[in-house]
Amino acid sequence: MSSTATQVLFDAPGPKGRRRILLLSVLSVVAILALLAGALWQFRSNGQLDPGKWIVYLRVDYLAFLGQGLWGTLKVTALAAVVAFPLGLLLALARLSRFRVLSTLAAVWIEFYRGIPMLLVVYAFLLALPAFGVTFPRFWMLVIPMILVSSATTAEVFRAGINAVDRGQHEAAAAIGLSRRDAMASVILPQAVRLVLPSLILALVTLLKDSTLGYVVSYNELQFQGKTLVSITRYLVQTYLVVSVIYIVINFLLTRIALALDARMKARAAAG
Amino acid sequence: MDAIRENIPLLLQGIGTTVALTVLGYVFALVVGTVMAVARVSPIPPLRWAATVYVEIFRNIPLLSLLILISFGLPDVGLRLPYFWCGVLGLTLSSAAFVCENVRSGINTVPVGHAEAARSIGLGFFGTLRFVVLPQAFRSMVQPLVNVFIGTVIGSALCSAIAVQEVTWVTQTLNIRYAQAVLMFLIAGAVYLVLSLGGAALGGAIERAVSPGGRDRSRASKALDVTAGAQA
Numbered sequence: 108m109s110s111t112a113t114q115v116l117f118d119a120p121g122p123k124g125r126r127r128i129l130l131l132s133v134l135s136v137v138a139i140l141a142l143l144a145g146a147l148w149q150f151r152s153n154g155q156l157d158p159g160k161w162i163v164y165l166r167v168d169y170l171a172f173l174g175q176g177l178w179g180t181l182k183v184t185a186l187a188a189v190v191a192f193p194l195g196l197l198l199a200l201a202r203l204s205r206f207r208v209l210s211t212l213a214a215v216w217i218e219f220y221r222g223i224p225m226l227l228v229v230y231a232f233l234l235a236l237p238a239f240g241v242t243f244p245r246f247w248m249l250v251i252p253m254i255l256v257s258s259a260t261t262a263e264v265f266r267a268g269i270n271a272v273d274r275g276q277h278e279a280a281a282a283i284g285l286s287r288r289d290a291m292a293s294v295i296l297p298q299a300v301r302l303v304l305p306s307l308i309l310a311l312v313t314l315l316k317d318s319t320l321g322y323v324v325s326y327n328e329l330q331f332q333g334k335t336l337v338s339i340t341r342y343l344v345q346t347y348l349v350v351s352v353i354y355i356v357i358n359f360l361l362t363r364i365a366l367a368l369d370a371r372m373k374a375r376a377a378a379g
Numbered sequence: 380m381d382a383i384r385e386n387i388p389l390l391l392q393g394i395g396t397t398v399a400l401t402v403l404g405y406v407f408a409l410v411v412g413t414v415m416a417v418a419r420v421s422p423i424p425p426l427r428w429a430a431t432v433y434v435e436i437f438r439n440i441p442l443l444s445l446l447i448l449i450s451f452g453l454p455d456v457g458l459r460l461p462y463f464w465c466g467v468l469g470l471t472l473s474s475a476a477f478v479c480e481n482v483r484s485g486i487n488t489v490p491v492g493h494a495e496a497a498r499s500i501g502l503g504f505f506g507t508l509r510f511v512v513l514p515q516a517f518r519s520m521v522q523p524l525v526n527v528f529i530g531t532v533i534g535s536a537l538c539s540a541i542a543v544q545e546v547t548w549v550t551q552t553l554n555i556r557y558a559q560a561v562l563m564f565l566i567a568g569a570v571y572l573v574l575s576l577g578g579a580a581l582g583g584a585i586e587r588a589v590s591p592g593g594r595d596r597s598r599a600s601k602a603l604d605v606t607a608g609a610q611a
Contacts, residue, residue, distance in 0.1 A: 116494055116512065117422045117504045128422055135425045146456075153457045222529070222575040223568050224536030230551055235560035316441035323540055330444060344452040351444045358439035 150344075160342045164349050169336070176332025177353065183246070183318045183328055187253035188311055194254065195261030196300075200291070202266060213262070220259035228252035229320050245326040253317050261310050268303035269295060305372070308365035312358045319354075329353060382557035383566075386549075393549030394570055396463070400535040400545055401574065404470030405528055411471060412478025417508060419483055430479065437476035442534050445469045450541040466538035466545075474531045481523035485516035518589050525582030529575040536571070546570050 120128055150156045163169050201213035220228075232248040243251070272295050280290035321328035327335075333350035337343050383390065418430040437445070450465035460468065489512050497511040539548035550563040557563075 116420055116507055117498075120422065131423045132425050135423055135429070139425065139429050149456045149458065153455065155456055218576075219572070222533075222572045224533040224547065224571060226536045226539065226547055227564065227567055227571070230547070230554075231560075231564060234551060234554055235564060238558055238560050312439070316443075319441040319443040322443060322447070330441070330447070344448075344455045347444065347448045347452050351440050351448055354441050354444055355436055355439045359435055362439065 155344055160345050163340065163342070164345070172336060173329065173332055173349070173353070176327060176329035176350075179321070179326065179328040179332070180315065180318050180330075183250055183253065183321065183326070184311065184314045187250050187257060187314050187318075191254045191257035191314070192261055192307060192310070194258040196265050198258055198262035199265035199269060202262065203269060217259045217262050220256050221263070225252050225256045225317050225320060226323065228255055229323055233324055245321075245324050248324045249318065249321050249326045249328070252320070253314060256317065257310060257314055260313065261307065264303050264306045264310060265299065268299035268306070271302055272298045302372070305365040305369035308361055308368070312361050312365075315354070315358060315361070382553055382559045382562060386553055389549055389553070390546075390566065393544060393546040396543065396545040397535055397547075397570060398574070400463070400466050400470060400538055400543065401528075401532050403467045404474060404535065405531045407467070407471040408474035408478050408527070408531065409524075411475035413482055415475060415479040416482035416486065419479065420486060420508075422504065434476045434479050437472050438480065440473070442469065442473050443537050443540060445473055446537055446541050462538075462541055462543050465541060466535070466543045469538075470531055470534055473534065474527055477527045477530065478524065481520055481527065482516065485520035485523070486512055488519045489515045518586075518591075521582055521586040521589065525579055528578045528582070532571060532574045532578065 147156070198213050198217060201209050202217065204210045204213075229248065229252045232243060232252060236242070276294055276298065277290065280294040285294065318328050319330040322330040322334060325331060329350055333346050337346045340346065415430045415433055418426040419434075421427060446466065446469040449460075449469050450462055453460060453465070486508075493511055493515065494507055497507040502510065535545060536547045538545055539551070542548070546567050550567040554560055554563040
């Protein structure tokens, strides 16, 4: 991917250039190592490198405790995705609909939930609705806001996908006498859904990040489980670092899958 | 309405803090992200690796985890920052990763021939980037960078979870005190919608201003960008 424009930004270096690159490489390695060493020194001088504070993350009970949180995170994310993605598709269709009222309503819904922070929606369920006598279990106080926000973002993803399907496909569908609805259902949508598959995986990453708001509603997902662990063990940096690394690894893998899928689809499209 | 009248200074302070968090976080992110993008396309391998590792870490960590780590974790290793600056730091680190990715893919949209032409008239790595590639790349970057801005606006709300007294924190505190839920949500929601829609409008204006010949753009078919809207 980066072998296009970024490769020609500099000449193949001559002997002098190579020496300079080597020098700068060595300097930057030194700088990076100095930075890392500084961080480690800061950890050490505050007693945070004490092996006793880290070794606990190899113990089965600690891992099981965090594992419970991870299970909660995955459950919440999966459920939110299963509801939000079809809802997003419906919203996208509504926004593209010829009925003015329907498309305006969908547009308002989408722009609203895209423009406000999910935390505000969470607070609506956590603080505002109980004042009117409407209460939800903690699980739903996290999942419903996730669904609302994600439905808006995935609606835009689906709309982009539908618009990205070649115009000729619309025309061909019309030429063989399909109605607008039939053309959408059996010609456009199947292609659009395939086109947006990588984007949907990235939407999953966003959902996984949003699920950390369980920390605010006190639902047992990974971030909140980390908080509980901190209040028991007092190993603050260690716990939150471990939790963050778990998130980073999962999201990294999902992003990789999405980009690989995208590259494969682009390559196939280019091959005709 | 009393809830508002009696607390106008507090509300204005909250709105001001949200704006300050967003603007500072975004401006720093633009700088850091551009530097990272230049490092990622530079001929120095260690810099390329470091920037890649940076991007992979900070675009995959949930913003809330990052903010918690910064605000509660740093004091444990002997670094004390006011919570406001923890918020700015978290927003900067996270948004910079997305800025970097967008700048890099913007650089990739500039035709290879332009970079070759620039080099053939004797421009070096920085000259090519500064005078030929980046100015053109900027055009295709406007929309993605607007998305990063909206992400920063929305992300700034999470700073209320680390006790930064921005508009979400203020309105929820007042909400608990006065039980004026609808009013408070209207205020907070309006602030975020104005900021993000305002940012989008400004971005649209910039995009129109920098695009050569408005007609060309509308004809160009929009390629599907998978990473659009990927920021939380």
